[in-house]
Amino acid sequence: MKIGELAAKTGVATRLLRYYEEVGILHPFRSPNGYRAYGEPAIDRVLQIRELLEAGLTTDMIREVLPCLEAAKEEAVTDCPAAADLDGLRQQLSGIERRIDVLQRNRDAIKRYLRAWEEAGPTVD
Amino acid sequence: MKIGELAAKTGVATRLLRYYEEVGILHPFRSPNGYRAYGEPAIDRVLQIRELLEAGLTTDMIREVLPCLEAAKEEAVTDCPAAADLDGLRQQLSGIERRIDVLQRNRDAIKRYLRAWEEAGPTVD
DNA sequence: CTAAACGTTGCCATTAATGTGAAGGTCAAG
DNA sequence: CTTGACCTTCACATTAATGGCAACGTTTAG
Known part of the structure; x- marks a missing residue:
């Protein structure tokens, strides 16, 4: 999905979605035209980011814990990001x-x- | 005590002690010469402020809860600040x-x- | 008395998270 | 093909918490 759609689904401004990418906590692909392209999991990821920011964590902290928080959802820790x-x-x-x-x-x-x-x-x- | 002494005892920069006053969470008296004058309780108060800031609260939130946190230490809630x-x-x-x-x-x-x-x-x- | 140490205010700088707007590319509908 | 909606990057603005300096008054020690 494109950035506007993700913004609509999460209630987070596009400006911030771009910012989260800039600080390395969100990693969209790019469509051939240069548009950011997000998968479904991005929705949860963004909501998780908001939750942590609102709880007072910084993006730096989030960058460290987020990969593991997502991995923790899987059954087994196959690979360690x-x-x-x-x-x-x-x-x-x-x-x-x-x-x-x-x-x-x-x-x-x-x-x-x-x-x-x-x-x-x-x-x- | 003067600001430098409080800074030494709490490990908090004088710049910040003045800032905490500016945002209304620390209320020193003034000596006749214009110097800020802090009582002993200011030490605990400053440490409390640091703790809350490090836990991610804002000075706005601290301003609201601090009076009550101090009152909660007393035996009875005589007066409600x-x-x-x-x-x-x-x-x-x-x-x-x-x-x-x-x-x-x-x-x-x-x-x-x-x-x-x-x-x-x-x-x- | 004078110099060092400390206090005052004021202002400018920085970082993080966020808002906003300009200038221009892409795309779908008419 | 043009218009409007959406996308891109770039850049400047703001708020909170903090750091730093300048200019100037006070206090203390020699």
């Missing part, structure tokens, strides 16, 4: 785990706060 | 929860991938 960098992957993993920890701790604090507030002042009106 | 915006707080909370979900899902996928890879190719060498 990130074979080059299992170590970088482990680092990304621990970075993500740190983030989760921080977010969980703070989520809990906010919840405690809200709960206390709801108990103390149900006279919110 | 964010009384104005319990609703914004709930939104931040659900945003954070979404992030945690995304990160957990992807952390799990990466772990699966790494585990599979380690089982398949212990001949890493």
